[in-house]
Amino acid sequence: MSDSIQLNLGALRSAMKLTLHTHHAARIWHGRSATEDKNGIIGLSGFVGILNKIKRGAEQDDPYSDLWLIRVEEKLASSKLILGEVQEHLDQVMAHVPVALSIGDNLNVQPVTLPLFISSQHGFMAVYLLTQYDDLARRLLLAHHTAMIGRRDMERWLNEGAHVLRSLFALVQPYKFSGASRDDFAANNARAREAREKFGELPQDILDGTLRAEFAPPIVRPRGGSVLGHADAGDDEPADAADLDESPDTGEG
Template identity: 60%
Template structure:
């Protein structure tokens, strides 16, 4: 016999924590505040904040938000492959260790553990990239410590890995909420024209994205609606503090190899 009542169940919750072992990776999480002598630099926390706004834009049927979600998803996939390529090259270096020499993992005696409050799958995929970089840094520093690579090579490898994440974060900063929906484009009204002008440097939006037939694999459900106002002005300065987990590093040098 079917139940004639509904259970009053609450929403699901889970705790997610990120553990980092290197200063190089933690700087990429926090980013850097703008100072008098240096420009601000967005971190993964700011990237996650921008993704939240892009998601809300998608929920409001903004085709340019859908376009950017696709671009970011593709960039993450490319970044994952780039990180794997560096890791494979490092495997070749580590393979030159004498067979009688056994080296374990180098882990921080006091790693930093951060609670994560992320609301988009692509933000989590970026976190996976950051953990890959954290592991890569540890291996690079170990290879340098045992004399497999010199200081110059160490610096180049550290910077190469960091640049992968920097480029991903930088892509998200080019997004702006267009303020137009697909209905506006169908009506060819003033809002759609303003949106086209806003994104003129990107060229014409692909037709299948404009029509809504192609979206990101992680796009919000078509049934999702949002009436919240999106303000994208506060991320143009280059630094975001999306999730307050501590103060970002302000006095660390730009190149990842300097630490």
């Protein structure tokens, strides 16, 4: 087929839904609105919204946004480890179920199904952690129901898992776009000086772009049409996880 032939192809789309079986996981998804006597708690949907802002900042060559993405990836990794440790403790408890007793999965007869609109890989990683916690909560409730653990241990592990996720979500709340690019820092102009004053100094490998998060987006420069991706990323990354555009990235802002 000739390269001159233009195919009028649209974007790839994928409908995504999340199913949760426990009130514990559903509350973490929604978070809590602030009231007169209680502070608000950011939920997963709020976390994803801030992640989108950080991703856009990183695309605009803001080194502070790149630093935030690295912090998010590190927190995601440590959160996964902690939830995995709780699951291992529960596995050890459930290993004492008598062989003659067969216990099926503890599933909600009317689970909640939520549509997903997520445009960052870090957002999906957070969703995976929430599903991991939902699974953990189901098993903890079942273990308590079958007298394998007491209420105190059940509540302690439920609270520990919830704290892991809420700590992850709260991490990004202070984020603010610096408005400065690496070109500004190279020129040491007023925008860069103001950013340093507000947000502090940056590690050199972040500042020069040699260290970026694994899922950092390509850097799109508004002029010149160049696109700087992750050091080992050869393919263009999709603009939206539910809207996968196969068209070549021109680098235009």
